[in-house]
Structure formats: structure tokens, C-alpha cells
Amino acid sequence: MKRLLVLLLASSALAACATTELAPVAEGDGVETGQAELRGMLDVATPAPPPVPPRQRRGREASPLQVLAEANTAARQRPTRDNFNQAQHVFTYQPGAIFELYTNPNYISTILLEPGETLTDIAAGDTSRWTVTEATGESETELRTIVLVKPQTSGLRTNIVLITDRRTYLVEAVSQAGQTYAAQVAWSYPQNASGSAGGIPSIDRLNFSYRVRTVRGRAPIWTPSRVFDDGRRTWIEFPEGVVAADMPPLFVITGEGAEITNYRVQGQRYVVDRPFDRAELRLGTRSPVVVRIDREGARR
Known part of the structure; x- marks a missing residue:
């Protein structure tokens, strides 16, 4: 009788174990949830790489x-x-x-x-x-x-x-x-003041006997204020404010006509490496302005 009772209890226990089902683990619970939280922590702790600046285009350099x-x-x-x-x-x-x-x-x-x-x-x-x-x-x-x-x-x-x-x-x-x-x-051949023009001799050695007049057109702003020579060189002086770019070419008048002559620019002056009896400053072609320079007492 006792033996039969023990067997019945054991059978009941086995039946209960056989009918008890384990609840399924929901997707995302447990290990996977922990891994997601860990990945989140890693994402926060790891700094994002700095942005790559855009490439600047160089301008094309001129060829030789x-x-x-x-x-x-x-x-x-x-x-x-x-x-x-x-x-x-x-x-x-x-x-x-x-x-x-x-x-x-x-x-x-x-x-x-x-x-x-x-x-x-x-x-x-x-x-x-x-x-x-x-x-x-x-x-x-x-x-x-x-x-x-x-x-x-x-x-x-x-x-x-x-x-x-x-x-x-x-x-x-x-x-x-x-x-x-x-x-x-x-x-x-005008040169700047640093050119080898030489200094001006003392005034008692200079000849100022020149006549300057406009013979064609209106009197220009570059009409020389005075002309003088020392027997070897001639200086033509222009008014203050007249720049070298406004100064006209100088022509020496001879028996053969007018010819360009060598001179240098020294400040407000032309320095001509020769004396002359007559010269002209000319500017323009169709209706040129002409200023004539005559040495007084010269034979022409």
C-alpha cells in the first residue's frame, strides 16, 4: 500500500513537469539588449572624425x-x-x-x-x-x-x-x-637727373641772350622760361609744374633743315651738349605747336 502511494506521487510530479512550458524569450531582451546598450555607450565615447575640408582649386598659372x-x-x-x-x-x-x-x-x-x-x-x-x-x-x-x-x-x-x-x-x-x-x-635721348649732365658753370660765364617765342599755335604751358649756354652746352629751362612727359622734342635748325638733336632731361631743364643759333620745340603733326629759340646776335 505504501509502495503504491509513492509511485502515484512520483507519477503526478512527472506529469506536472511534462505539462509546464517555459515562456519564450522576447526578441531584443537579454543579451541583445545589453549589447545594444554597450554599443550606445561606445558610440558616445568615440569622437566623430573631423570633417574633410573641400579641396580648393588653384588658379591656372600663365605659361612662360x-x-x-x-x-x-x-x-x-x-x-x-x-x-x-x-x-x-x-x-x-x-x-x-x-x-x-x-x-x-x-x-x-x-x-x-x-x-x-x-x-x-x-x-x-x-x-x-x-x-x-x-x-x-x-x-x-x-x-x-x-x-x-x-x-x-x-x-x-x-x-x-x-x-x-x-x-x-x-x-x-x-x-x-x-x-x-x-x-x-x-x-x-633724354636721361634723368642722375645722368652725366655736368653742373652749371658760374653765372658770369653764362650767356642768357636768347629770344623765345611761339611761331605757330597758342603759347603752350611748356614754353621755356629761359635759355642760356656756356659756349659748349645749352640749357633750356621749363616752368615749374611741367613734367618730362609733357616736354616736346627739340630740333636744331640748320641750313639743311630741322634735325633732332641729342639732349638730356635734368629736372626742369634740357641739357644740350652743343651750342646752337636756332632751335625749335615742336609738338603735334597736323597743326603742330612750335616754339622757336633764337640766340641773339647769331648770323643766319
Whole structure:
């Protein structure tokens, strides 16, 4: 009887265990929930990487050829209406400038150097289609070097380098069709006050007997205030306020006509390395303003 009771109790216990079900674990509970919380803690603790700045675009740098082209364009000196004496165009000499010479295959253009200036070397870029020769002419008592330039055809362009005992000229020759050409080019040679102009002698050695008058046009602001010489050099003094850019070219009048002469700019003065009986300051071509300077007592 006791044995039967023990068996019945054991059977009941087994049946109860067999009918009791374990509750399912919900998704996200337990281990996965802890891992999510851990990942959140790691995300907070780890700093975000700094933002990458946008790449800046560099401006395109000019090529060496472009730089050279721009420099040559800025250095070119062309004919202007205010710098002619008859058919002679007078450039203002500047070291490093490129002086343009317009030529024609049917004519000869001439380049006139400073009185007494000696040509030591001459070279041209295109010697097969250009003729460049040296000649000598006489002006008053001084010899002057003349360079003759002639192209074989139109539509050509070359450079000519003239090396003298005083300076170097950079000339760019252009040939064109038609009837227009440069008959002659020359230079004036103004220098700044640091140039070797020499000091002015004492006043008792100076001659102030000059007459200055406007012979064409209205009296300009650059009319000289006085002119004087020491027998070897002549000084032409301009009023205060007249800058070098406003000063006109100086021409010495001789029995052969007017010719450009060498002078230097020293402050408000032109310094001419020679005496003269008559000279003219000219500005303009069609209706030029002309101021004449006469040395009193001179024979003309």
C-alpha cells in the first residue's frame, strides 16, 4: 500500500513537469539588449572624425610663352602723331623697349643713329628675306650712321638688333603691302637727373641772350622760361609744374633743315651738349605747336 502511494506521487510530479512550458524569450531582451546598450555607450565615447575640408582649386598659372608675349606687347613702341619731323619719326629711347619699324617691299626704310654713334654689330632674325645694310651720312660736320632696311615681300616680321658704342637698339620690322612705309626713324635721348649732365658753370660765364617765342599755335604751358649756354652746352629751362612727359622734342635748325638733336632731361631743364643759333620745340603733326629759340646776335 505504501509502495503504491509513492509511485502515484512520483507519477503526478512527472506529469506536472511534462505539462509546464517555459515562456519564450522576447526578441531584443537579454543579451541583445545589453549589447545594444554597450554599443550606445561606445558610440558616445568615440569622437566623430573631423570633417574633410573641400579641396580648393588653384588658379591656372600663365605659361612662360604667355608671360613673354605679354611682356613684349607692353614693351613695343609704335609711331604716334606727336613725334614726327616731316617724314622722320622720333622715338624716345628707353633701354629694353622694342621699336617698331613699318616697311614696304617697294621702298627702303632708314634708321638714323645719334651723331657720332658707331655701330659695332648688327643682326637680323630673318636674313634670307630681309636686306639690312649699314651706310654713313654726314650731318653738318659730324658723321652719322644710317641702317637701310628692305623686305623682299609683304607680310613678314623679324627683329633687328643694333649694338653701338653707346647703347643697344631692339627693332621689330614689319613689312606691309600698299604705299605706306616708315621713311626714317630716329631717337631722342633724354636721361634723368642722375645722368652725366655736368653742373652749371658760374653765372658770369653764362650767356642768357636768347629770344623765345611761339611761331605757330597758342603759347603752350611748356614754353621755356629761359635759355642760356656756356659756349659748349645749352640749357633750356621749363616752368615749374611741367613734367618730362609733357616736354616736346627739340630740333636744331640748320641750313639743311630741322634735325633732332641729342639732349638730356635734368629736372626742369634740357641739357644740350652743343651750342646752337636756332632751335625749335615742336609738338603735334597736323597743326603742330612750335616754339622757336633764337640766340641773339647769331648770323643766319
